[in-house]
Amino acid sequence: MMDETFINSYRSPQLSKNWLLNLNxxxxxxxxxxxxLITLFFQHWQVNVVITLVFILLxxxxxxxxxxxxxxxxxxxxxxxxxxxxxxxxxxxxxxxFNYGIINITQEGIDLGIQYATIMLVVCGILVLCTVTIKAxxxxxxxxxxxxxxxxxxxxxxxLQLIIDLKDKTKVIMDSxxxxxxxxxxxxxxxxxxxxxxxxxxxxxxISGAEEKTIAMDARAFSSANPNTHLRFLRPTPALxxxxxxxxxxxxxxxxxxxVVL
Amino acid sequence: xxxxxxxxxxxxxxxxxxxxxxxxxxxxxxxxxxxxxxENGGGKTTFCDLIKGLIPSFYxxxxxxxxxxxxxxxxxxxxSALASTIGYIFQNPFTQISGIxxxxxxxxxxxLENLGVEREEIIDRVINVVKQLKIEHLVxxxxxxxxxxxxxxxxxxSIIAMETDILVIDEPTSxxxxxxxxxxxxxxxxxxxxxxxxxxxxxxxxxxxxxxxEVLVIKQGELITNGKTSDxxxxxxxxxxxxxxxxxxxxxxxxxxQGKPFDTFAITRSQAREQILKKGSEKxxx
Ligand SMILES: Nc1ncnc2c1ncn2[C@@H]1O[C@H](COP(=O)(O)OP(=O)(O)OP(=O)(O)O)[C@@H](O)[C@H]1O
Ligand SMILES: [Mg+2]
Numbered sequence: 001m002m003d004e005t006f007i008n009s010y011r012s013p014q015l016s017k018n019w020l021l022n023l024n025x026x027x028x029x030x031x032x033x034x035x036x037l038i039t040l041f042f043q044h045w046q047v048n049v050v051i052t053l054v055f056i057l058l059x060x061x062x063x064x065x066x067x068x069x070x071x072x073x074x075x076x077x078x079x080x081x082x083x084x085x086x087x088x089x090x091x092x093x094x095x096x097x098f099n100y101g102i103i104n105i106t107q108e109g110i111d112l113g114i115q116y117a118t119i120m121l122v123v124c125g126i127l128v129l130c131t132v133t134i135k136a137x138x139x140x141x142x143x144x145x146x147x148x149x150x151x152x153x154x155x156x157x158x159x160l161q162l163i164i165d166l167k168d169k170t171k172v173i174m175d176s177x178x179x180x181x182x183x184x185x186x187x188x189x190x191x192x193x194x195x196x197x198x199x200x201x202x203x204x205x206x207i208s209g210a211e212e213k214t215i216a217m218d219a220r221a222f223s224s225a226n227p228n229t230h231l232r233f234l235r236p237t238p239a240l241x242x243x244x245x246x247x248x249x250x251x252x253x254x255x256x257x258x259x260v261v262l
Numbered sequence: 263x264x265x266x267x268x269x270x271x272x273x274x275x276x277x278x279x280x281x282x283x284x285x286x287x288x289x290x291x292x293x294x295x296x297x298x299x300x301e302n303g304g305g306k307t308t309f310c311d312l313i314k315g316l317i318p319s320f321y322x323x324x325x326x327x328x329x330x331x332x333x334x335x336x337x338x339x340x341x342s343a344l345a346s347t348i349g350y351i352f353q354n355p356f357t358q359i360s361g362i363x364x365x366x367x368x369x370x371x372x373x374l375e376n377l378g379v380e381r382e383e384i385i386d387r388v389i390n391v392v393k394q395l396k397i398e399h400l401v402x403x404x405x406x407x408x409x410x411x412x413x414x415x416x417x418x419x420s421i422i423a424m425e426t427d428i429l430v431i432d433e434p435t436s437x438x439x440x441x442x443x444x445x446x447x448x449x450x451x452x453x454x455x456x457x458x459x460x461x462x463x464x465x466x467x468x469x470x471x472x473x474x475x476e477v478l479v480i481k482q483g484e485l486i487t488n489g490k491t492s493d494x495x496x497x498x499x500x501x502x503x504x505x506x507x508x509x510x511x512x513x514x515x516x517x518x519x520q521g522k523p524f525d526t527f528a529i530t531r532s533q534a535r536e537q538i539l540k541k542g543s544e545k546x547x548x
Contacts, residue, residue, distance in 0.1 A: 212357035221345040226378030231371040
């Protein structure tokens with residue numbers, strides 16, 4: 001027997017118990033990006049760290065801390081230090097700290113490195129927060145509601161799906177290569193060497209799959225001239241939410257102006 | 263007027279050296295179930311793609327001759343109109359899942375959303391096919407994480423939900439176990455009762471013998487034999503064409519060669535049973 005509550009869930013707007021998750025996806029993105037923009041105008045690494053902490057708090061408020069922190073640390077701890085090292089080692093400056101061949105570490109370089117690394121933390125924060133607090137389907141729903149064409153939103157949705165697909169398939173191929181004795185664990189070079197033979201089956205598969213997928217979508221009347229309907233839907237954005245988002249935007253704009261003036 | 267008609271149709275894939283379909287002439291009638299059989303690489307899938315309007319618009323290549331669907335030449339059909347007239351379930355179940363829906367329920371609803379069906383009707387229609395296909399237990403699952411057989415059923419449900427007049431079905435049971443296979447055939451039978459015109463490619467010959475009204479045999483792009491199912495299978499020479507014949511048809515043929523033919527040539531078990539019981543009772547009477 002089919003679950004009545006499950007079926008009824010399609011008869012009312014998709015809502016969770018969490019106020020933050022219930023925000024319209026576009027409003028979420030608005031808030032995250034507005035927060036991120038602050039960093040560009042202040043240029044202090046301390047500000048970047050504060051914004052990063054705000055993102056972590058938002059993840060907590062959305063009840064998504066667990067799913068947020070893992071990917072955030074993984075991404076942030078790779079990209080952040082990378083930018084730090086590149087800046088710190090190669091940036092020319094007055095106050096030499098260490099010099100050996102082309103390596104030229106200066107105080108200015110280190111300062112800039114910290115600045116860049118923390119900005120990258122903010123960027124990673126935005127990306128991961130979007131993925132854990134926004135369902136792709138809800139995003140495309142709200143995009144279509146503001147007039148984005150159906151096929152554009154479909155493209156967004158299927159490219160997001162493609163990324164997930166590629167990630168899953170990479171794992172499958174890597175596993176099978178490991179079982180055939182190819183090293184896939186170890187330092188960066190071992191990993192890169194193992195990754196190269198994965199690429200060709202991966203992309204060939206993706207391309208041939210794409211052709212059949214086009215046919216499959218055609219069979220589902222994707223090209224239909226009728227305006228499409230939505231089984232799953234979101235509530236119209238409440239007035240209070242609109243006001244809240246505008247207030248947040250004004251506040252952030254104020255902060256930015258303040259930062260530029262100071 | 264024929265429902266679907268092919269006149270002198272030949273087709274060659276781009277860059278191919280030989281025609282994949284060679285001078286095919288055939289008229290399909292409304293409401294019948296057609297079995298399409300033949301060896302691997304014979305051109306069955308190409309035939310389905312043609313009817314579905316994917317040839318030449320999607321694949322390119324050279325198409326000569328004419329294909330009429332409900333009296334209108336296929337090149338004149340809008341692809342969207344064709345999508346709501348012909349449902350296509352194809353061989354590979356893995357690419358038939360859209361990949362963009364989070365539950366099987368939503369996956370089945372996708373085609374209806376695209377057609378612009380209202381929400382309450384979508385819900386009704388999805389519930390109906392879900393029951394028909396016995397996949398109630400899957401509705402909440404993520405369609406991207408189903409087994410091959412489960413995907414095949416979901417793909418089937420997604421197309422049936424669209425309620426097209428014509429169904430082109432290419433090996434719907436390749437991933438299914440015996441139970442799943444007989445379930446699908448039960449549904450195909452039901453769809454036929456509802457008046458749908460069905461073109462079915464299937465290697466499981468006993469099922470074709472049981473369900474198809476007419477059979478088409480395609481070999482190397484040619485339509486080598488066609489006719490009423492019992493007539494086609496009563497010709498054992500078909501075995502030389504790389505086509506299997508139902509065991510029961512072979513038995514009927516053996517009986518004929520032994521000089522003791524059945525009154526009517528049996529190709530399914532139930533037909534044979536009837537004939538044998540009849541012969542038995544005749545013996546007792548004499
Ligand atoms: N996209 C394509 N491009 C070029 N040639 C193709 C293409 N698809 C199929 N063919 C060729 O056309 C011929 C018919 O193939 P088709 O897939 O129609 O056979 P089939 O009867 O469906 O076989 P099977 O029973 O294996 O599914 C084959 O020789 C095949 O190599
Ligand atoms: Mg085929």
